[in-house]
Amino acid sequence: MVEAPAVPQEEHVPPRRGWYRRNEIAITPWLFLAPGILFFAVYVIVPIFQSFDISLYEWSGLGSVAENGEYVGLANYRDILGIGPDETMDRDFEISIRNNFWWLTLYLLAIPFGLGIALFLNQTVAGIRLYKSLFFFPFVLSQVIVGLVFSWFYLPNEGLLNAILEFFGGEGVNILGDPDTATFGIIAAGLWPQTAYCMILYLTGLNAVDPEQVEAARLDGAKGWRMLWHVILPQLKPATFIAFVVTVIGALRSFDLVAIMTNGGPFGQTNILSFWIWDVSLGEGGLKYGYASAIAVILFGIMMVFISYFIWSMWRDERAVRR
16 A cells, blocks of 8 residues: 655744734733823823922913013022021911811811711611711712801801700800811811711722621621621721822812811911912912912922822732732
């Protein structure tokens, strides 16, 4: 039997792929992110550097900085911070920093308040949907509406607060007219919608709590505060982190309520850094764009301290998960 000669087979050569095909998995996500990164760079990153540049000038905002501005170096920062042998810290800066401290401290009360309300609403009882709607309602209101509502609430003669106090035999108070209480009245107004926001975060987090861990803890005899502290709260850590970040940033940039309720008064005692920037540049402070930019850079530096901590915390947690 004669065997047929073997037919040589052509070696299969895979088609050459282009550079994009070879790196498609790594590049495609960046293509989707590119428009957002571009907008972020143009409208956030570039203005940050522009603000620092303008802060080195004495400029009224009219015309260009190069033509109408006077270069003063770090003089604006020295005037604000009182750096120098004969310099004193700007009084408005002292007031703004003090008020921002109170905002940061008291605004964080929205987190435990929101947690408490979320725990109450995370039950299956009659009318719970109505309660959820009532507590959720402040979140959908704008800060302007919240400011107006609380301004009417605090009115010295016709306000609901004084009506309640007088009904129980107390004396009326002028919350927004008293320099010692005005800032705390505004913070109380801000806590209303911020508590609703934290409540929503915690309700979402409670839906993700592992029921098996809760049941196992019950079998071990855990209940009440022990259940909350050792089982529930550890699983709510992501929600708490987000609530803390958003609340801190909101406390540092709360402009609307101050502008609506007191316009920085009485006697500038409710000023905060974000409102002071507007007042110096466009308000009664009078077209001091260089000075206002220096204040903005200082506020940015304060916020970067918190943002850096948040980023470090996220990086640390991700690193722990990978291990």
